[in-house]
Amino acid sequence: MSQEQPVDLQILNKVRHLIPESFKIERQKKWEVLKRKGLVQRILLKSSNRFKLEQTAKYDEFCDALDQATYGNNMDVIKQFENFKESIKPKIKAGQQFGTINGVESLDLNTFETKKGSFKTKQGSTDLIVFWSSENEKSTRSLNELNNWLSLNQNLKLQINPIAVSLDDDANNFKNHLKNNQLTHFQHYRYSLGWDSSNAFQRAMELNYLPKIAVVGKENEVIEVTRKAREVENIIKTYWEAGSESEDDGKYRELLEQQTFRFIKKALTQQIADLLSQNKSFAKSDFIRLSLTKCYKITQDGSKEIVERSHLKVSYEVSVQSTQAIKLFLNNVTAVLGKDNVQVKRSIVKDPTGMLDMITSGFQDVLKKNYKVIQEYTIRSEYFNYVHDKEEFQPDVKVVSKKAIQNLTFKEYQAIYAQVLPIFKKYQQEIDDSDDDSDNDEEQEEDKRLIFDRVNELTDCLKSGLELSLGQPFQTIQNYHPFGKDQVVDIEHKDDQVLVVMYWDDNQQCNRQFTQILKVLLVNEEKFKNKVRLVALSKHKQEAYELFFLKNQGIEEVVEFYFPREDNQADQVQYNVKSFPHFIVVDKVGSIRIQSQVEDIESIITSYIEESIDSLNQKGPLNDDEYSEITQFLYSDARKKLSQLNNKRQFSLSFIFKEIDQGEKVVRFAPIIEYTIREGKQKYLDAFLALLNKVVPLSNFQINQTVQRTLNLLFPGKACKLCQNELNDQTQQYYSPFSDEFYCVKCAEVFDPKAAGYKKFRVQDNLVFFNAPLVDKSVLNDIDVYRVGNNQKVKRGDQYTQNHALDCNGCDGDVKGFRYIVLNCLPGKVTDLALVDFCQDCFNEIRTGGPRLEKIVKRTKIYGYNPSMLMLRVPFYMGYYDY
Numbered sequence: 001m002s003q004e005q006p007v008d009l010q011i012l013n014k015v016r017h018l019i020p021e022s023f024k025i026e027r028q029k030k031w032e033v034l035k036r037k038g039l040v041q042r043i044l045l046k047s048s049n050r051f052k053l054e055q056t057a058k059y060d061e062f063c064d065a066l067d068q069a070t071y072g073n074n075m076d077v078i079k080q081f082e083n084f085k086e087s088i089k090p091k092i093k094a095g096q097q098f099g100t101i102n103g104v105e106s107l108d109l110n111t112f113e114t115k116k117g118s119f120k121t122k123q124g125s126t127d128l129i130v131f132w133s134s135e136n137e138k139s140t141r142s143l144n145e146l147n148n149w150l151s152l153n154q155n156l157k158l159q160i161n162p163i164a165v166s167l168d169d170d171a172n173n174f175k176n177h178l179k180n181n182q183l184t185h186f187q188h189y190r191y192s193l194g195w196d197s198s199n200a201f202q203r204a205m206e207l208n209y210l211p212k213i214a215v216v217g218k219e220n221e222v223i224e225v226t227r228k229a230r231e232v233e234n235i236i237k238t239y240w241e242a243g244s245e246s247e248d249d250g251k252y253r254e255l256l257e258q259q260t261f262r263f264i265k266k267a268l269t270q271q272i273a274d275l276l277s278q279n280k281s282f283a284k285s286d287f288i289r290l291s292l293t294k295c296y297k298i299t300q301d302g303s304k305e306i307v308e309r310s311h312l313k314v315s316y317e318v319s320v321q322s323t324q325a326i327k328l329f330l331n332n333v334t335a336v337l338g339k340d341n342v343q344v345k346r347s348i349v350k351d352p353t354g355m356l357d358m359i360t361s362g363f364q365d366v367l368k369k370n371y372k373v374i375q376e377y378t379i380r381s382e383y384f385n386y387v388h389d390k391e392e393f394q395p396d397v398k399v400v401s402k403k404a405i406q407n408l409t410f411k412e413y414q415a416i417y418a419q420v421l422p423i424f425k426k427y428q429q430e431i432d433d434s435d436d437d438s439d440n441d442e443e444q445e446e447d448k449r450l451i452f453d454r455v456n457e458l459t460d461c462l463k464s465g466l467e468l469s470l471g472q473p474f475q476t477i478q479n480y481h482p483f484g485k486d487q488v489v490d491i492e493h494k495d496d497q498v499l500v501v502m503y504w505d506d507n508q509q510c511n512r513q514f515t516q517i518l519k520v521l522l523v524n525e526e527k528f529k530n531k532v533r534l535v536a537l538s539k540h541k542q543e544a545y546e547l548f549f550l551k552n553q554g555i556e557e558v559v560e561f562y563f564p565r566e567d568n569q570a571d572q573v574q575y576n577v578k579s580f581p582h583f584i585v586v587d588k589v590g591s592i593r594i595q596s597q598v599e600d601i602e603s604i605i606t607s608y609i610e611e612s613i614d615s616l617n618q619k620g621p622l623n624d625d626e627y628s629e630i631t632q633f634l635y636s637d638a639r640k641k642l643s644q645l646n647n648k649r650q651f652s653l654s655f656i657f658k659e660i661d662q663g664e665k666v667v668r669f670a671p672i673i674e675y676t677i678r679e680g681k682q683k684y685l686d687a688f689l690a691l692l693n694k695v696v697p698l699s700n701f702q703i704n705q706t707v708q709r710t711l712n713l714l715f716p717g718k719a720c721k722l723c724q725n726e727l728n729d730q731t732q733q734y735y736s737p738f739s740d741e742f743y744c745v746k747c748a749e750v751f752d753p754k755a756a757g758y759k760k761f762r763v764q765d766n767l768v769f770f771n772a773p774l775v776d777k778s779v780l781n782d783i784d785v786y787r788v789g790n791n792q793k794v795k796r797g798d799q800y801t802q803n804h805a806l807d808c809n810g811c812d813g814d815v816k817g818f819r820y821i822v823l824n825c826l827p828g829k830v831t832d833l834a835l836v837d838f839c840q841d842c843f844n845e846i847r848t849g850g851p852r853l854e855k856i857v858k859r860t861k862i863y864g865y866n867p868s869m870l871m872l873r874v875p876f877y878m879g880y881y882d883y
Contacts, residue, residue, distance in 0.1 A: 007077055008043060011069045013302060018062040023088070024048040025298045026307065031268055033290040034439065035282060039273040045084040053090050053099060056200050062088075090204045094224050098127075098216045099201060104165065107188040112175050119163070119189065120220075126236060127161045127216040130186070131207050133168050133194075134177035139211035141429070142229040143183060146213075149233065150185040160236065162186045167207055169194025176543055215239065253295070253308040260341070261294065261309040267336050268292055268312060275332055281325035285352060285446035286318040288326070289439060290333075312337060315346040317440060323349060352447045355427045356454045362423040363458045370416055372405045374461060378661040384634050386653040388646050393634040393655070406662070408465035410478065413570055416462060424455045463573045470595060470658070471669035471702065474499065474586040477571045480537060480562035488565065491535055493590045498532045498608045500601065501584040503577045505539040506548045508879050510581045513601075514555065515790050520602045521558055531609050535560040539580055540567050589616045594704060599676075599829060603707040615699040621668040622657065626696050630655065630671060633695045641688040649828025650678040650708065653685070669702075676706040676829055680782070708829060709785040713870070715770055717742025722762065732772050732847065734873070736765040738791040743767070757800045758793060761875060766791050768823065769871045771847060776868040779824045786830060787823050787872065794876050801877045809863070810842030810856040818843070819877075824869040825860070836863050838871065846871075 005013075009027070019025070028044040051059040063085055070078050092098065098121055105114040121127040130146060132139035143164055150157045164186040168174040174190050196202055205212055205225070215223040215235050224235045256264075268290065276288060295308035312333070318326050334342050367373065379400045384393040405416075431447050468475060477491035493499045502517070504510040521534065538545060542563040549556065571577075575584050576595055583601070585594035587608050598604060634655060645651035656672040677685055689698060713735065717727040721741040727733050734748035735741070743763055750762035758764045766789060774780075794800050804815040817840040825836040838846065838856075845852045846867055857865060 006043075007073065008045065008080055009298075009302075011066070011073070011077070011081065012045065012298070014069045015062060015065045016302075018058070018065055019047075019088070020049070020051075022049055026295050027298055027304070028293060028295040028308075030294075031265060031292045033268065033273045033276055035276060035279075035286060035288040036442065038277045039269060043080055045080065045087070047084075047088045050088050050093075051090045052096075053092075053200050053204055056090055059089055090200065091206070092201075092204045092214070092222055092225065094222050096222050098129075098214065098220050098222050101165065101189070101201060103192055103196070103199065104189040105192050107175070107178065107190065109178065109184060109188065112179065114171065114190070116192065121216045122161050123220065124218050125161045126159060126218065126223075126239070127163060127214075128232065128236070129163045129165065129214045129216060131165050131167065131205065131210060131212040131214075133166060133210055134173045135168065136210045140177070140181075142211040142213065142227075143186070144181065145229040146232060147183045147185050149229075156233075156236075157185060159240075164188050166190040167195050167202075167210065172543055172546070176541075254310045255306070256309040256311065258309065261292075264312050264337055264341055265292055271336060272312075272333055275329065275336075279325070279329060281328075282322050283319050285443045285450070286316070286322050286326075287440045287443040288314075288316045288318070288329075290314055311341050311343045314342060314344045316344075317346070317348040317350060317443070320349060320351045320354065350447070352431075352450050355430070355451060359423060359427055359451070359454055360458065363420050366416055366419045366423075367405070369419075370412065372408070372412070372416070374403050375406050375662065376401065376403050377406075377663070378402070380659050380661065382657040384631070384655040386639075386642060386651075388648045388651075391643055391646075392639060402464050403461045404464035405462065406465060408462075410466065410475070410570060410574065413462065413466045413573070417570070420458070420462070424459075427451055428455065466570065466574050467576055468574055468592060468595075469576075469669075470592055470672065472592055474584070474590050474592055475574065477501070477537070477574075479565045479569055479571075481542075481565070483542070483556045483561040483563070489562075491537070491562065493586050494533070495590070496588050496613060497530070498588060498605055499584075499586040500532065500534040500605065501575075501586075502534065502536045503539065503572065503575075503580055503582040503584075504536050505580040506545055507580060509597075511879070513581050513598075514552070514559070515792060517601060518555065518558055519790060520605070524602070524605075528605065528609070532605055533560070535562055537571075538563045539572075540564070587611065587616055588613055591616070591619075591702075593702060598706075600706045600708065603705065603709075607703070607705050618697075618699050619670040619702060620700075622671050622700075626671075626700065627657065629695050630692075633692055638688060638691045641684060641691065644684045645677070645681055647828065649826065650676075651681065651685075652676045670700060672702045672704065673698075674704045676708065678708045678782075678828070679710045682707070706829075710782050711737070711785050711788070712781045713737070713768065713783065715774065715780055716772065720744035720747055722747040730773050733770050734763070734767040735770065736763070736767055736791075737788050738765050758875070764793075766875070767873045769820070769843075769847075769873055771867055771869075771871075774868045776866055779869050782827065783823050783870070784827055787821060787835070789872070789874075792878055794878070802875070804837075804874075804877045805879075806837055808839035808842055809836045809860050810838050810845075811852075811859075813839055813841070815839045819874040820871040821874060822863075822865060822869050822871055825863040825865050836860060836865060843871065 012025070016025075024047065026046045026048070028046060030042045030044065032040045032042065034040065051062075066081055066085065070081050100118055100120050102118040104118060105116045106119070107114050121129075128146070130139075130143050132143045134140060146162070150160070150162060162185055164183065166174045166189070168177075168190060171190065178188060191199075191202070193199075195208060197208075202208075205214070209227070211227055211229075212225060213227065213229065213232060214225050215232065217223050217239060223239045224231075226232070226235065272290065276290070282288065291310075291313045293308055293310040293313075295306070296304040297307045298304055314330065314333070316326055330342070330344070379402065381398045381400075383396045383398070385396060386392075387394045428448075428451055431444070431451055474493045476493075479488060480491060481488050491501065502513070504513070517534065521528065536559050538561065540563075545563075575582070579597075581597060583594055583596065583598045584592060585598070585604060585608065587593050588611060593608070594604065642651075642653070653673075653675040656674060657668075658672070659666055659668045673689075675685065692698065715735075716729045716731065717733055717735065719726055720733075720743050723744060723746070725744050727742055727744060732745050734743045734745065736743070748763050748767055752760050768788070802817050804819045806815055806819075807813065808815050815837060820838040820840075820843045822836040822838070826834060828834075842852070842856055844850065845856060849867075853867065857867065
């Protein structure tokens with residue numbers, strides 16, 4: 001009885017007719033032992049040929065047929081044929097014609113003007129073509145290396161035609177990179193569409209993985225494609241010395257006797273695999289692979305011819321510490337198989353620990369040259385947080401040990417960092433470029449992590465000497481230029497003025513903050529005049545924000561915008577900027593009071609304006625007696641004054657004591673009172689603080705406060721603004737808090753599907769819906785102002801989409817059409833769980849008392865929802881909370 005044919009060959013038989021007859025298909029069976037995986041058996045189908053670019057349609061036809069043939073098979077078979085498709089897909093590789101690059105624009109480095117067209121490689125020249133992107137650090141590094149290599153080898157440059165092709169989808173990024181980097185030894189082009197998956201040439205060059213470097217010979221044939229700049233010189237010299245040679249499909253294969261091969265296979269699977277998997281001597285980052293291969297050539301009629309039975313091949317990349325372990329392991333393997341049956345194909349001994357020592361040593365040398373030393377210090381922060389359910393203060397202590405260079409100035413930091421950065425990059429790049437073997441990725445990541453952790457440790461040490469903390473004096477921020485001007489100015493604090501610095505980037509949270517800031521500045525223009533200065537410092541250079549200022553025309557006339565000379569400048573380290581937005585608030589005497597995100601900037605500014613300079617100057621280091629008096633007070637009956645503030649979303653209170661221990665010197669800061677409270681509830685906190693003031697004057701504290709503003713709505717309206725029909729407390733109706741007008745349901749819900757944008761609606765405000773008659777009248781009061789929003793409209797250039805990026809709380813469905821925000825659920829500060837939303841269908845059920853209303857109420861009971869609650873109707877998607 002004949003043995004049943006393997007599944008992969010059965011599938012291949014169904015689709016072989018779609019493969020050109022010239023293709024030689026091989027079925028490779030490989031046994032591999034990896035240190036971390038153990039024994040793995042693989043079956044690979046490979047082809048000696050690939051479909052040509054002009055055969056892309058035929059390749060797609062083959063892939064479609066193969067997908068149908070493999071449908072229903074297990075993942076191993078599907079993966080096997082996915083790899084086979086990769087082996088025959090159109091790909092530009094050594095020995096093939098390079099072809100023409102279309103859809104590009106050339107760049108003139110003198111005028112920085114672009115011209116659309118295409119290019120071909122020069123007949124009779126050696127072309128060096130680098131595919132890169134300014135957003136891909138590895139590719140920009142490779143392009144810089146090759147540009148430097150050409151500048152140092154002018155004779156070679158005369159014989160080479162260097163071309164750089166960018167895949168930046170943003171022309172400004174492309175031009176700005178070339179303006180800032182002197183890459184003058186290359187002719188520059190850019191794909192007009194950036195990465196385009198429909199472009200056959202880009203797919204064949206696999207330009208979704210950058211960099212890609214192609215060396216093309218004098219007859220337009222590809223000599224080699226690589227991702228490593230350091231290999232280019234050898235590729236070109238070898239080509240010039242030996243001439244162009246295509247791949248030799250009939251290369252020598254090992255064909256051991258069947259009996260010898262079976263002996264090696266049996267020993268590998270039954271004995272040697274255990275030798276490696278049970279070996280505990282190797283480090284986590286050591287890579288070891290043993291492989292054994294048997295290969296058949298499959299002819300068009302389905303018959304097979306054996307073309308390879310290999311020896312056991314060994315590849316390893318181990319650390320210096322594992323040198324003896326790998327020698328002993330290989331001795332054991334050869335003792336089992338015999339020396340003649342083992343071939344070491346790759347042997348690399350790496351020294352990541354030595355790299356760590358070299359990085360640290362280089363860092364110390366730089367410090368020594370700059371007459372700086374590292375000192376250890378401890379930051380002790382003690383928190384007393386008010387706990388609502390216990391109605392008491394709960395202590396929490398955080399102690400952080402750090403190393404830093406004390407009294408480091410801004411210029412000293414810049415100088416030292418500029419000297420250590422090349423050391424860090426050298427070893428990071430050495431690990432990054434060490435090996436392209438995909439099986440080695442996991443071990444290589446371990447080495448990268450070691451280097452990354454050490455670099456971060458030393459960088460943090462350097463940064464810590466520069467970082468400023470709460471209570472310390474504000475230091476001038478340098479190297480920024482104002483909007484529309486090139487002259488660099490310093491951002492300084494002025495006595496008797498509150499300074500607010502907002503670090504920002506073009507993201508959703510910053511855009512939401514700007515909406516609030518614009519309103520605050522315009523409403524308080526006279527009140528803040530000469531008393532407050534608000535500046536916005538950008539993360540990147542000005543040219544990165546062209547679209548932002550196009551969408552927000554005129555914003556620069558209200559807010560002072562400044563832009564850095566370099567991205568991610570050292571002042572961001574100095575002020576602990578880790579995310580955007582990030583606020584620095586400085587009081588009248590120049591002390592840093594806030595370094596964080598801020599919810600209500602208006603109440604903070606207002607409270608700081610009202611502080612007197614005399615009381616601010618009285619704030620000094622905390623002494624032991626004052627500390628004891630404060631902590632005893634927090635445990636006294638005075639805390640009962642806070643019992644009325646029993647909602648943690650609406651009230652939080654913390655006392656913070658902070659000190660820095662530098663060994664011989666202990667620096668204490670003024671104690672901090674930090675609280676968030678709902679508007680109208682201040683009287684309960686004031687009673688508590690009045691008792692504290694009798695024990696320790698409040699003028700000794702730094703007080704950071706956020707007041708959550710609320711509003712009350714009148715109901716009902718008397719008549720509809722548009723049709724003048726009567727409204728009463730039994731009539732469902734809409735209200736615009738922005739124009740203070742009421743509308744009947746009929747007028748408010750007029751919708752013109754043929755119109756565009758807001759013109760679809762007769763009433764173009766975001767409207768509050770009253771589900772009259774109101775059973776619960778309390779829903780009209782104590783509503784968070786932020787929930788109502790700012791009646792923001794879709795900006796020019798934005799899409800009028802009604803697909804909102806959230807799920808309905810009533811049915812878990814997508815919110816399409818109108819979004820209805822419940823104004824009364826989860827009152828309090830903005831959190832990840834701050835809003836309850838309904839879709840149009842659920843809103844209709846609530847309004848009409850439909851059959852699903854009971855289910856909707858049950859689902860949202862956890863949030864305190866009832867059908868009398870008010871809902872804000874938002875027509876278009878404005879971003880999360882950005883309505």
